[in-house]
Every structure is written in C-alpha cells, then in structure tokens.
Amino acid sequence: MGPVRVIAVTGLKGGVGKTSTAVNLAALAASEGWRVILWDLDPQGAATYCLNLKQKLKGGASKLFRGTRDGLAGVARTTDVDNLAVVPADSSVREVDKVLWASTKPTKLVRRLIAGVDKDADVVIIDCPPGLSPVVEAVANVADLLLVPVVPEPLPFRALARYEEFLTDTKAASPKIVAPFLSMVDRNLPMHRRIEAEVLTSGRFLNAAIPTSSAVARMGEEQVPAVLGAPRSLAASEYRKLWAEAMERAGL
Known part of the structure; x- marks a missing residue:
C-alpha cells in the first residue's frame, strides 16, 4: 500500500448532502477492502450517528489536537462495517477552531494526526463542518482531494465560487484538487434538470450526480449507509460512480 490518501467532503454550505456523501463513500471504500478512517469534524456529529456510534470523542477535541493522545488511531472506534473506523464528533469539536487559531502551525497539527494512522488506514475520509474556518483551511492543506457537493440551484453555485476563492486567497489548496459534484438532484424540477445538463456538458464537475433519495433520508433512522442498506437504489449507484471518480x- 502507498501513503494514506486524504479525501475531504467540504464546502461553504450545509444541508447539501455532505455527511451522507462522507458516510457512503467510507462504506464503499471499506467494502472494497481499503482500511478506512472516517474523521467526523462536524460538531453536529451526524456522520458518527449515521454509523450507529455514540457522539463522544474520548478526551475531547482539544486534547486530540494538542497531541496528548495517540493520534487519530487512538480515538477511532470500530463500526458495524468491516474495515471502517470512525473518529467520532461531539460538542468539543467546536473547540478545534480555537486550537488552530492559537497555533502558529495549524496545518502541522492536522498533518501529524493523519500521518500517525499510516499503519492503521489506507484512506482517511473527513466530514468537514460547513463554512470557512481554520479547520477547513487546515484540512484543505493536507487533503489529496476536496469533494464539494453542490445542489443544482443558483445560490449553491455562488457558495462554490466563494469557497474556491477562499482556497485561492488563503493558498490552502490547489484548484486542481477541488472536485465539485451535483448533490440532492430532483429531476422533477425543471431548474435541476436544466442545470444538471449544463454542468455535465461543462466538464468542470464530476460525472456523478447524487439524487434526492428516500434511501439516503432513512440513514438517520436506520443508522446504516444507503450503499449497504439499499444497494440497488439510484443513490447507491451514483455513490459508487462518485467513489470510482474520487479514487482516480x-x-x-
């Protein structure tokens, strides 16, 4: 195996399918035999919950980032999915921004935590909090790929442009590693159909387009990734396409 690959699901807006993407891609990667750590960095802890784990980070986020514990592997918890472990999120994750603001080398803190899992993981998938913050900037600095879900409506596209400007202005990441894709597509809506057609001919977005889906909506109730609970659903098919593109x- 080569070095650990870091894939972050990120972006300016919340409510666009970011967490469901992180959870389903992590499950797909694990089902293919990759050793995966899903790092839940969103204080809401939705990724943690969707994988049937308690939203409790042992020792808290500040202690993790200050290096008094054995890195991500020391706090990662196994899940019901073989090869998939989760670094859970709880309310202490809100403190991460303060820790990174106070550090003279915030990116180094994140890089050290990820470097410490090379014996335990092949892939680290990060569910980032929405918005522009020190956490997002630091993660962008260490990621191999930034997946950005975008709902096919005007405001999310404006948010994508602002997010890309943020990455450029802060020099956090090369535009080459930013990979937007359509999310929560409702093909009953003329606007969604029109924008999807425009996007797919532009070549700027990945080809996968995740639809609105009852299989995805049920994840919050069933606490099972849609790709495992409803593998024949259209959403699962598109997540598989997205994962293939992300791997490449x-x-x-």
Whole structure:
C-alpha cells in the first residue's frame, strides 16, 4: 500500500448532502477492502450517528489536537462495517477552531494526526463542518482531494465560487484538487434538470450526480449507509460512480 490518501467532503454550505456523501463513500471504500478512517469534524456529529456510534470523542477535541493522545488511531472506534473506523464528533469539536487559531502551525497539527494512522488506514475520509474556518483551511492543506457537493440551484453555485476563492486567497489548496459534484438532484424540477445538463456538458464537475433519495433520508433512522442498506437504489449507484471518480482523482 502507498501513503494514506486524504479525501475531504467540504464546502461553504450545509444541508447539501455532505455527511451522507462522507458516510457512503467510507462504506464503499471499506467494502472494497481499503482500511478506512472516517474523521467526523462536524460538531453536529451526524456522520458518527449515521454509523450507529455514540457522539463522544474520548478526551475531547482539544486534547486530540494538542497531541496528548495517540493520534487519530487512538480515538477511532470500530463500526458495524468491516474495515471502517470512525473518529467520532461531539460538542468539543467546536473547540478545534480555537486550537488552530492559537497555533502558529495549524496545518502541522492536522498533518501529524493523519500521518500517525499510516499503519492503521489506507484512506482517511473527513466530514468537514460547513463554512470557512481554520479547520477547513487546515484540512484543505493536507487533503489529496476536496469533494464539494453542490445542489443544482443558483445560490449553491455562488457558495462554490466563494469557497474556491477562499482556497485561492488563503493558498490552502490547489484548484486542481477541488472536485465539485451535483448533490440532492430532483429531476422533477425543471431548474435541476436544466442545470444538471449544463454542468455535465461543462466538464468542470464530476460525472456523478447524487439524487434526492428516500434511501439516503432513512440513514438517520436506520443508522446504516444507503450503499449497504439499499444497494440497488439510484443513490447507491451514483455513490459508487462518485467513489470510482474520487479514487482516480486521489490516486488510489
């Protein structure tokens, strides 16, 4: 195996399918035999919950980032999915921004935590909090790929442009590793159909387009990734397409 690959699901807006993407891609990667750590960096802890784990980070986020524990592997918890472990999120994750603001080398803190899992993982998938913050900037600095879900409506596209400007202005990441894709597509809506057609001919987005789906919506109730609970659903098919594209982009 080569070095650990880091794939972050990120972006300016919340409520666009970011967490469901992180969870389903992590499950797909694990089902293919990759050793995966899903790092839940969103204080809401939805990724943790969707994998049937308690939203409790042992020792808290500040202690993890200050290096008094054995890195991500020391706090990762196994899941019901073989090869998939989760670094859970709880309310302490809100403190991460303060820790990174106070550090003279915030990216180094994140890089050290990820470097420490090379014996335990092949892939680290990060569910980032929405918005522009020190956490997002630091993660962008260490990621091999930044997946950005975009709902096919005007405001999410404006948010994508602002997010890309942020990455450029802060020099956090090369535009080459930013990979937007359509999410929560409702083909009953003329606007969604029109924008999807425009996007897919532009070549700027990945080809996968995740639809609105009851299989994805049930994840919050069933606590099972849609790709495992409803593998024949259209959403699962598109997640598989997205994972194939992500692997290629990340060099897996």
